[in-house]
Amino acid sequence: MTGMTEPTPKPSQERPYARAHERLKAAGLRSTRQRLALARLLLEKGDRHVTAEGLHAETKAAGIRISLATVYNTLHQFTDAGLLREVVVGTGRSWFDTNLDDHHHFLFEESGRIEDIPPGRIALSDLPAPPDGTSLAGVDVVVRVREGS
Amino acid sequence: MTGMTEPTPKPSQERPYARAHERLKAAGLRSTRQRLALARLLLEKGDRHVTAEGLHAETKAAGIRISLATVYNTLHQFTDAGLLREVVVGTGRSWFDTNLDDHHHFLFEESGRIEDIPPGRIALSDLPAPPDGTSLAGVDVVVRVREGS
DNA sequence: GTGATTGCAAATCTTTTGCACTAAA
DNA sequence: TTTAGTGCAAAAGATTTGCAATCAC
Numbered sequence: 613m614t615g616m617t618e619p620t621p622k623p624s625q626e627r628p629y630a631r632a633h634e635r636l637k638a639a640g641l642r643s644t645r646q647r648l649a650l651a652r653l654l655l656e657k658g659d660r661h662v663t664a665e666g667l668h669a670e671t672k673a674a675g676i677r678i679s680l681a682t683v684y685n686t687l688h689q690f691t692d693a694g695l696l697r698e699v700v701v702g703t704g705r706s707w708f709d710t711n712l713d714d715h716h717h718f719l720f721e722e723s724g725r726i727e728d729i730p731p732g733r734i735a736l737s738d739l740p741a742p743p744d745g746t747s748l749a750g751v752d753v754v755v756r757v758r759e760g761s
Numbered sequence: 762m763t764g765m766t767e768p769t770p771k772p773s774q775e776r777p778y779a780r781a782h783e784r785l786k787a788a789g790l791r792s793t794r795q796r797l798a799l800a801r802l803l804l805e806k807g808d809r810h811v812t813a814e815g816l817h818a819e820t821k822a823a824g825i826r827i828s829l830a831t832v833y834n835t836l837h838q839f840t841d842a843g844l845l846r847e848v849v850v851g852t853g854r855s856w857f858d859t860n861l862d863d864h865h866h867f868l869f870e871e872s873g874r875i876e877d878i879p880p881g882r883i884a885l886s887d888l889p890a891p892p893d894g895t896s897l898a899g900v901d902v903v904v905r906v907r908e909g910s
Numbered sequence: 911g912t913g914a915t916t917g918c919a920a921a922t923c924t925t926t927t928g929c930a931c932t933a934a935a
Numbered sequence: 936t937t938t939a940g941t942g943c944a945a946a947a948g949a950t951t952t953g954c955a956a957t958c959a960c
Contacts, residue, residue, distance in 0.1 A: 642934055644940060664925080679942045684925060686940095704853045704924060704949070718891070721898055733889035739904070740882035742867070746906035749870055753902050755888070757895035791959060793915060813950080828917045833950060853924070853949060 631656065639693035646678045650686050655695065659711045661726050662687075667708075701726060701754050716753040729755060780805065788842035795827045799835050804844065808860045810875050811836075816857075850875060850903050865902040878904060 632651035633643045641647060653670060654660060662670075668683045678686075687708050690696040699707040699717060702724045709728075716734055717726045734753055742748050781800035782792045790796060802819060803809060811819075817832045827835075836857050839845040848856040848866060851873045858877075865883050866875045883902055891897050 642939065644934070646941075665923095677942095681926080681943075682941055700850070700852050703849050703855065706852065706925085718889075718895075720895065727892065729889050733887055735886045736902070737884045737886065738882055740867075740878050742904070742906040743876065746867075746869065746908050749905040749907045751902065751904050753885070753900065755891070755900050756898040757891040758898045759895050791914065793959070795916075814948095826917095830918075830951080831916055834916085855949085 635695065639690075639695055641689060641693060646676075646682055647686055647689075649674075649676045649678065650683070650690075651695075654690070654708075654710055659709075659728060661699070661707050661709050661728075663705060663707055699726060699752075716755070719754050719756045720759060721756055722759050729753075784844065788839075788844055790838060790842060795825075795831055796835055796838075798823075798825045798827065799832070800839075800844075803839070803857075803859055808858075808877060810848070810856050810858050810877075812854060812856055848875060848901075865904070868903050868905045869908055870905055871908050878902075 629643075629648050629652065632648050632655065635655060636643045636647055636651060649671060650667065653667065653674075654662065664680065664684045664687055667687070668678065668680045671678050671683070687696065687698075691698050691708065694712070695710075697709045697712055699709050701707065701717065701719050702721075705724055707726050709726075711728055713731060715731055716729045718729055719726050736751060736753070739748075739751065778792075778797050778801065781797050781804065784804060785792045785796055785800060798820060799816065802816065802823075803811065813829065813833045813836055816836070817827065817829045820827050820832070836845065836847075840847050840857065843861070844859075846858045846861055848858050850856070850866065850868050851870075854873055856875050858875075860877055862880065864880055865878045867878055868875050885900060885902070888897075888900065
């Protein structure tokens with residue numbers, strides 16, 4: 613027991629970093645300045661699809677200083693911690709998706725951008741049995757669309 | 762008319778490059794030494810999935826001298842000409858598939874290798890409508906499997 | 911002969927890594 | 936204090952490109 617007054621915890625809506633801090637803590641990640649900033653950008657804005665490059669540009673625009681290498685590392689740490697999902701489509705570009713539900717993607721061929729397909733809009737039947745000696749890890753469906761026409 | 766004897770054309774089975782030559786010609790591509798060699802490796806051995814790197818190694822092992830850049834360029838020319846299909850899965854690696862039929866792939870996560878899923882083994886229903894202003898370009902299904910267990 | 915094709919090396923693009931420095935707990 | 940995390944620059948793939956030399960037609 614201390615003689616000091618306990619500070620009254622404010623509800624997290626009033627402390628912008630509190631939610632991010634809690635999520636990082638729950639994921640077993642230290643709340644560093646850069647992880648908090650990225651967590652806020654990614655996890656408090658609804659569903660998002662970002663590339664490392666794009667997120668880095670976003671932090672720069674917001675006046676947050678983070679190196680591109682740290683953005684890459686952090687995105688992978690978040691993915692390993694189950695806060696993000698990595699989506700590999702199109703050539704040589706990884707997207708990170710904040711939507712963790714089981715879902716699939718539209719791929720816009722011109723821009724390489726992706727977008728969620730509303731849940732329940734794709735049904736797969738007759739899934740083939742995995743080849744001998746293998747087990748199913750997941751199924752990805754990519755619906756490629758062209759802009760215009 | 763010449764006094765010379767016309768050489769009797771042999772059936773193409775006996776002239777290993779004849780078929781490849783005809784396919785290139787039909788595709789509007791000049792029959793260069795390297796295109797013929799690659800066409801034979803790719804198109805006369807049943808269904809194949811190759812990477813540029815892998816195909817380059819194969820030519821080297823066969824004593825055929827082709828630069829890696831030319832292998833890349835040729836694979837793309839063949840793809841543009843409709844002789845091959847490019848399959849992008851996993852990170853930063855393009856596969857070229859000699860199977861032009863509409864079909865999908867297993868992806869072996871450890872090795873990054875792909876394999877055709879037997880036709881008719883996947884049925885998609887309830888395909889979502891392409892977003893406004895876009896038209897459907899194709900649907901790719903990747904069944905990811907893990908080796909072992 | 912002449913324009914398409916090739917080879918090479920250098921450039922590009924995305925992503926990863928090594929390591930000295932910094933900061934969270 | 937101690938150990939995880941960061942920044943930077945350099946490395947590492949995969950692929951592309953520029954250009955002079957070469958080859959198919």
